[in-house]
Amino acid sequence: MSQMKQFDNIPSTPGKFKMEKSSPYIHRLRWHSSLVKLTFWSFVFLGMILMFLYKSPPSTSSSSSTPDPSRRSLWTPSWGGPAWEKRVRSSARVRSRNGLCVLVTGAAGFVGTHVSAALKRRGDGVLGIDNFNDYYDVSLKRARQALLERTGVFIVEGDINDQALISKLFEVVAFTHVMHLAAQAGVRYAMQNPSSYVHSNIAGFVSLLEVCKSANPQPAIVWASSSSVYGLNTKVPFSEKDRTDQPASLYAATKKAGEEIAHTYNHIYGLSLTGLRFFTVYGPWGRPDMAYFFFTRDMLKGKPIPIFEGPNHGTVARDFTYIDDIVKGCLGALDTAEKSTGSGGKKKGPAQLRVFNLGNTSPVPVSELVSILERLLKVKAKRTVLKMPRNGDVQFTHANISYAQSEFGYKPTTDLQTGLKKFVRWYLSYYSGGKKSAQ
Numbered sequence: 492m493s494q495m496k497q498f499d500n501i502p503s504t505p506g507k508f509k510m511e512k513s514s515p516y517i518h519r520l521r522w523h524s525s526l527v528k529l530t531f532w533s534f535v536f537l538g539m540i541l542m543f544l545y546k547s548p549p550s551t552s553s554s555s556s557t558p559d560p561s562r563r564s565l566w567t568p569s570w571g572g573p574a575w576e577k578r579v580r581s582s583a584r585v586r587s588r589n590g591l592c593v594l595v596t597g598a599a600g601f602v603g604t605h606v607s608a609a610l611k612r613r614g615d616g617v618l619g620i621d622n623f624n625d626y627y628d629v630s631l632k633r634a635r636q637a638l639l640e641r642t643g644v645f646i647v648e649g650d651i652n653d654q655a656l657i658s659k660l661f662e663v664v665a666f667t668h669v670m671h672l673a674a675q676a677g678v679r680y681a682m683q684n685p686s687s688y689v690h691s692n693i694a695g696f697v698s699l700l701e702v703c704k705s706a707n708p709q710p711a712i713v714w715a716s717s718s719s720v721y722g723l724n725t726k727v728p729f730s731e732k733d734r735t736d737q738p739a740s741l742y743a744a745t746k747k748a749g750e751e752i753a754h755t756y757n758h759i760y761g762l763s764l765t766g767l768r769f770f771t772v773y774g775p776w777g778r779p780d781m782a783y784f785f786f787t788r789d790m791l792k793g794k795p796i797p798i799f800e801g802p803n804h805g806t807v808a809r810d811f812t813y814i815d816d817i818v819k820g821c822l823g824a825l826d827t828a829e830k831s832t833g834s835g836g837k838k839k840g841p842a843q844l845r846v847f848n849l850g851n852t853s854p855v856p857v858s859e860l861v862s863i864l865e866r867l868l869k870v871k872a873k874r875t876v877l878k879m880p881r882n883g884d885v886q887f888t889h890a891n892i893s894y895a896q897s898e899f900g901y902k903p904t905t906d907l908q909t910g911l912k913k914f915v916r917w918y919l920s921y922y923s924g925g926k927k928s929a930q
């Protein structure tokens with residue numbers, strides 16, 4: 492303590508320290524005190540170095556992580572080390588004969604959670620990765636993570652733009668498949684934060700493909716495109732053969748870009764790539780930014796519900812698709828994905844390139860969705876009819892699913908009434924008793 496006092500007396504700004512003429516005794520005293528100071532600071536410095544080495548992951552490569560610059564980063568990269576690798580290996584271990592070994596990106600997301608759980612249930616090896624960004628309520632993502640952890644799925648916290656991390660995962664596990672679901676979703680939010688779409692849906696996808704093309708063996712990749720690529724098309728139902736060159740939102744444009752990028756990596760490197768055009772997926776553990784979710788929340792709070800209508804009071808409708816049907820489609824696409832043909836970054840022959848609609852084939856007007864919710868919640872909605880804003884929305888979507896049906900027997904079986912019933916049951920139990928509040 493007395494020693495500390497001595498140090499306290501030393502001016503902290505060396506430039507302001509005034510040297511005085513002094514006696515030899517004082518000189519000796521100063522010299523002695525300098526030695527004590529030097530020893531003390533050496534220990535402090537050494538301690539800091541040891542602390543730093545202890546805290547940092549053994550792999551130096553994590554320092555190259557590049558979280559989304561446009562968004563508050565809620566995770567600190569911490570990966571690597573024997574214990575971490577053991578968790579990665581154990582989560583990805585295949586437990587059934589001929590099972591797949593799948594890296595699921597966006598595993599704490601809505602579709603990612605359901606697909607990961609379904610794969611794990613069949614005995615496939617599953618490892619998740621998610622950056623836990625704050626686009627919507629992070630606690631919901633954490634709850635999904637906890638759910639998956641209970642089934643033995645480990646989610647690595649990291650960004651798909653972190654090539655060092657993804658490469659490390661491929662070093663530790665020879666994934667046979669990648670289910671790529673990490674994305675910046677939402678058609679309207681693109682007006683507020685355009686760069687987050689470029690970061691996740693374009694740069695992130697390219698980063699992931701760069702690692703996949705160099706992996707040995709290369710995995711087969713199934714990834715989430717979107718019904719929004721049909722943009723301003725008016726011919727229904729939407730078929731994979733239709734044009735997709737008039738997107739109505741930046742979200743749609745980045746998904747369309749993803750389809751072109753997939754073509755390139757398939758062509759140059761022999762990567763097997765399957766894009767799935769999801770049609771307004773809904774269900775338990777869903778995304779709070781989607782209409783069915785926040786309509787439910789706001790109706791329960793007695794708040795008004797903005798219902799969009801098209802020109803001339805035209806109906807706005809969606810081919811709402813229940814999550815379990817989407818999961819079956821994802822598994823079907825994974826199971827029928829052929830192997831990539833390249834190795835070590837070199838193409839050896841032509842590889843599979845596919846794109847499928849995964850919809851429900853029966854569009855429902857948004858006003859009808861609200862009526863179903865009214866019956867299920869036993870609440871009268873305060874409807875406010877608004878003109879559909881020109882910020883990314885399209886008036887209707889309707890999938891032709893015959894291609895997915897013929898390739899892997901895709902056949903949706905859940906109508907909106909049944910699916911919403913399951914969603915509402917989940918919603919009420921998840922947010923029960925005011926323990927958690929929907930944001």
Ligand SMILES: O=C(O)[C@H]1O[C@H](OP(=O)(O)OP(=O)(O)OC[C@H]2O[C@@H](n3ccc(=O)[nH]c3=O)[C@H](O)[C@@H]2O)[C@H](O)[C@@H](O)[C@H]1O
Binds near residue numbers: 782807
């Ligand atoms: O298929 C997709 O690829 C996309 O599906 C989803 O987009 P959308 O179909 O637009 O879903 P969602 O916002 O729930 O609006 C549903 C309906 O409610 C109407 N809607 C919406 C908001 C509102 O305030 N009022 C309203 O009437 C609105 O006009 C619409 O008719 C995903 O979010 C997107 O990430 C992507 O996956």
